[in-house]
Amino acid sequence: MKIVFTSKGTEWVSAIDPRFGRTDYFFVYNKDSDEISTVDNRAIVETAHGAGPQTAQKLFELKPDVLITGNGPGGNAARVLAQGNIKIYVGASEMTVKEAYEAYQKGELKEF
Amino acid sequence: MKEIVVISGKGGTGKTSLTASFAVLGAQDVIVADCDVDAADMHLLLEPDFKAAENFYSGFIAKIDQEACNRCGKCVDVCRFDAIPVIDDHYIVQPLDCEGCGYCARICPVDAIKMEEQNVGDWYISTIKTGSTMVHARLGIGAENSGKLVAKVKNEAKRIADEQQKDLVLVDGSPGIGCPVVSSLSGASFVILVTEPTVSGFHDLKRVYQLVNKFGIKAGCIINKADLNPGVNQQIREFLKNNAIEHITDLPYDESFTEAMTQGKTIIEFNGGELQKIVRQSWVKIKEFVNVL
Amino acid sequence: MKIAIASGKGGTGKTTLSTNLAVYLAEKESVVLTDLDVEEPNSGLFINGELTHHENKYKMVPQWKSDSCTLCGNCREVCNFHAIVQLVDQIMVFPQLCHSCYACSELCPTDSLPMVPEKMGELREFQADKLTFIESKLDVGQEQAVPLIAQTLRYVDENYSEVMLKIYDSPPGTSCPVIEATKDADLVILITEPTPFGLHDLKLAVETMQELKKRFVVIINRYGIGNDDVVDYCDGENIPIIVKIPNSKAIAERYSRGELLYLVVPEFRAELDKLIGFIDTLNRETEQ
Numbered sequence: 284m285k286i287v288f289t290s291k292g293t294e295w296v297s298a299i300d301p302r303f304g305r306t307d308y309f310f311v312y313n314k315d316s317d318e319i320s321t322v323d324n325r326a327i328v329e330t331a332h333g334a335g336p337q338t339a340q341k342l343f344e345l346k347p348d349v350l351i352t353g354n355g356p357g358g359n360a361a362r363v364l365a366q367g368n369i370k371i372y373v374g375a376s377e378m379t380v381k382e383a384y385e386a387y388q389k390g391e392l393k394e395f
Numbered sequence: 396m397k398e399i400v401v402i403s404g405k406g407g408t409g410k411t412s413l414t415a416s417f418a419v420l421g422a423q424d425v426i427v428a429d430c431d432v433d434a435a436d437m438h439l440l441l442e443p444d445f446k447a448a449e450n451f452y453s454g455f456i457a458k459i460d461q462e463a464c465n466r467c468g469k470c471v472d473v474c475r476f477d478a479i480p481v482i483d484d485h486y487i488v489q490p491l492d493c494e495g496c497g498y499c500a501r502i503c504p505v506d507a508i509k510m511e512e513q514n515v516g517d518w519y520i521s522t523i524k525t526g527s528t529m530v531h532a533r534l535g536i537g538a539e540n541s542g543k544l545v546a547k548v549k550n551e552a553k554r555i556a557d558e559q560q561k562d563l564v565l566v567d568g569s570p571g572i573g574c575p576v577v578s579s580l581s582g583a584s585f586v587i588l589v590t591e592p593t594v595s596g597f598h599d600l601k602r603v604y605q606l607v608n609k610f611g612i613k614a615g616c617i618i619n620k621a622d623l624n625p626g627v628n629q630q631i632r633e634f635l636k637n638n639a640i641e642h643i644t645d646l647p648y649d650e651s652f653t654e655a656m657t658q659g660k661t662i663i664e665f666n667g668g669e670l671q672k673i674v675r676q677s678w679v680k681i682k683e684f685v686n687v688l
Numbered sequence: 689m690k691i692a693i694a695s696g697k698g699g700t701g702k703t704t705l706s707t708n709l710a711v712y713l714a715e716k717e718s719v720v721l722t723d724l725d726v727e728e729p730n731s732g733l734f735i736n737g738e739l740t741h742h743e744n745k746y747k748m749v750p751q752w753k754s755d756s757c758t759l760c761g762n763c764r765e766v767c768n769f770h771a772i773v774q775l776v777d778q779i780m781v782f783p784q785l786c787h788s789c790y791a792c793s794e795l796c797p798t799d800s801l802p803m804v805p806e807k808m809g810e811l812r813e814f815q816a817d818k819l820t821f822i823e824s825k826l827d828v829g830q831e832q833a834v835p836l837i838a839q840t841l842r843y844v845d846e847n848y849s850e851v852m853l854k855i856y857d858s859p860p861g862t863s864c865p866v867i868e869a870t871k872d873a874d875l876v877i878l879i880t881e882p883t884p885f886g887l888h889d890l891k892l893a894v895e896t897m898q899e900l901k902k903r904f905v906v907i908i909n910r911y912g913i914g915n916d917d918v919v920d921y922c923d924g925e926n927i928p929i930i931v932k933i934p935n936s937k938a939i940a941e942r943y944s945r946g947e948l949l950y951l952v953v954p955e956f957r958a959e960l961d962k963l964i965g966f967i968d969t970l971n972r973e974t975e976q
Contacts, residue, residue, distance in 0.1 A: 300582075301581070301582040301583075301584075302581040302582045303581070304581065305542075305546050305578070305581060305582075328543065328546060328547065328550070329543070330542075330543060330770060331453050331454055331541040331542060331543040331544075332541060332542055332543075332574045332769065332770065332785060332831070333769060333770035333771065333782065333785045334542060334546075334578075334770075336770065336773045336780070336782055336785070337770050337773070339773070340773045340774065340775065343775050343776070344776075353582065354580075354581060354582065354583070354610045354611060354612055355609075355610055355611055357577055357581070357609065357610070358609065358829060359782050359784065359785070362780070362782075363773055363775070363780060366775055366778070366780070367775075373611060374611075376582075376584065377397075377584070393611075395611075404728060405698065405699060405728065405730075406697060406698015406699030406700070406860055407697070407698055407699015407700060408699060411885070433860075433861040433862070433863060434696060434697045434698065434860070434861065434885075434889050434892075436697070436884075436885040436888055436889065439884045439885060439888060455768065473790070473791075473794070475788060475789055475790055476789075491867060494787050494789060495768060496768050496769070496787055496789030496791055497766070497768045497791070498766075498789050498790065498791035498794075498795075501766060501791065501795065502795075510768075534862075534863075536862055536892075536895055536896050536899050537862070537863060537864060537867055537896070537899075538863060539863035539864055540863070570698060570860075571727050571728070572727060572728075572828060573727065573831045574831050591944075592944060593943060593944035593946075594730075594733045594944065594945070594946040595703065595730040595733060596944075598728075598730065598733065599728055599730075602728070602828065605828060620940070620944075623937075623940055623941055623944045624941065624944035624945060626945075627944060627945075648937060648940065650913060650935075653883055653913045653914055654913075656883055656884055656885060656914075657883060657884060657913075657914045657915050659884065
């Protein structure tokens with residue numbers, strides 16, 4: 284199972300980025316192999332409009348099973364994500380990636 | 396770090412005056428971001444020094460190199476915006492009509508058209524009269540606010556808050572229901588909706604709340620000029636209750652806001668009185684909602 | 689004559705002025721009032737008319753044909769507005785982000801993105817005796833006001849060429865929608881408040897009108913609050929202030945209920961009379 288977090292940095296202790304479309308990074312945790320990797324999304328600051336679908340396309344290519352984020356994707360991004368059978372959990376705004384993962388495991392995050 | 400965003404669907408409800416009042420109350424504890432770039436007025440109350448300025452680029456405009464152009468007219472054929480009139484046998488792009496789609500540049504057989512990034516305004520990092528920092532922007536004529544500019548202003552504000560170890564970023568949000576307000580809301584911890592009990596005010600409140608709700612952000616509402624129309628006020632209260640929006644406070648119709656503004660002051664620096672007391676209490680309440688004391 | 693009512697800042701009384709002026713003028717002659725503030729149209733809240741026409745408004749957007757598409761990625765590449773997303777085996781179009789430039793469609797090597805109409809909003813037309821009221825509203829989620837404003841203007845031109853007086857309630861601000869809404873106007877009325885915010889935003893609106901080379905005048909609303917800076921500024925720039933609407937809580941209360949002010953507030957009606965006198969003079973000038 285692959286879990287992706289929107290994050291401010293590349294470590295387990297990095298903060299969750301509450302934004303989806305304009306998130307700085309994707310933090311990718313592959314539970315099966317216990318491996319982590321990150322995707323840099325910071326170039327998105329150059330996008331005037333339509334950041335959501337752009338970022339969603341990038342996420343889609345990672346083929347995740349679960350997305351954990353803060354405020355949840357907007358309408359355009361949600362439309363892309365709906366194509367991929369991705370479970371989305373929100374409400375992790377003020378956590379670190381690690382805390383968000385623990386909250387997810389305990390079932391404390393809200394499904395979008 | 397918490398991010399409080401103040402919005403109102405309709406103009407003239409007192410959003411900016413209230414945001415500036417909260418900025419004064421929060422003083423050194425809050426970093427301020429003005430994302431209402433279409434009518435950026437908060438600087439009139441907070442006295443920023445416009446210390447660090449940087450150009451802001453957004454969007455593209457086609458430019459035709461007259462030397463290289465062979466006058467084939469293919470660009471005119473593909474342009475859906477009638478942005479390339481022929482003036483004295485020269486093809487000249489009209490900046491206000493060009494949408495920046497780049498179609499002409501792609502099909503020009505002699506590569507005479509370049510897409511140039513536009514300098515649409517400036518953004519600033521300033522020290523304001525409270526001694527704290529404000530990030531703000533100014534756009535040129537015809538330039539439109541964008542998610543990009545709002546994200547830029549907010550990112551800078553947050554970076555500074557991080558650096559100075561401040562707990563709060565206070566954002567004067569963008570108007571309308573388009574991309575800029577979406578970008579204003581993204582990342583918010585708490586949203587303050589400022590409205591007034593008029594048919595227009597209520598109408599626009601409902602429209603903008605649809606967006607806030609989509610993001611699932613906790614929201615509170617301040618009804619300004621609350622005594623103007625008890626009937627509509629009651630309707631707004633019911634709307635707030637049904638949508639689990641905190642009713643932060645009612646503010647009376649009071650011209651002290653305007654009188655204070657005329658002197659370049661917020662209500663907090665103006666004469667004491669009831670209005671100031673309510674605004675102070677509201678700020679305490681808002682800080683409780685976001686757990687910052 | 690086409691009169692656009694605009695303001696740099698929102699909430700200064702654009703809609704109040706547009707609706708009252710139009711209804712008042714329509715007591716005597718035919719008037720078309722058009723609400724071009726398509727993101728937040730509010731004029732309709734003040735007009736009681738009978739709905740006589742309703743049509744959906746469309747813009748052209750590409751539609752993906754999966755059978756002929758080779759997933760070459762050219763469409764995504766050429767779209768400067770990020771309105772096309774390519775997933776593993778499909779192309780997704782985001783109509784709200786599309787500017788209808790046709791580049792993706794016409795540059796597609798297999799013609800797999802034909803342009804089709806997509807609804808972006810609605811136009812409604814109402815009649816109340818001599819007043820025709822036209823309102824366009826952008827669907828929630830749509831982001832571009834300009835195409836709907838342009839189509840609404842075209843609708844008025846095509847259907848009401850014979851009506852002499854046309855009043856347009858413009859969107860606030862100084863960006864593209866305002867430019868579109870005021871570009872064909874013979875006269876632009878900028879309405880402001882005598883406060884520092886009002887003055888600051890008025891200056892931006894004035895710069896915009898000067899850039900567009902428009903004839904414009906100023907109306908001060910809520911006159912009596914704030915200070916004289918707006919008056920001094922207009923005097924200094926030789927901008928005529930044709931009307932000053934007094935500040936009053938009674939006016940604000942009537943407005944809050946969606947009432948027309950000129951019917952119940954004599955001071956307001958007197959100021960409207962001045963404005964109408966000014967319009968008459970202009971009309972005579974243009975006839976000569």
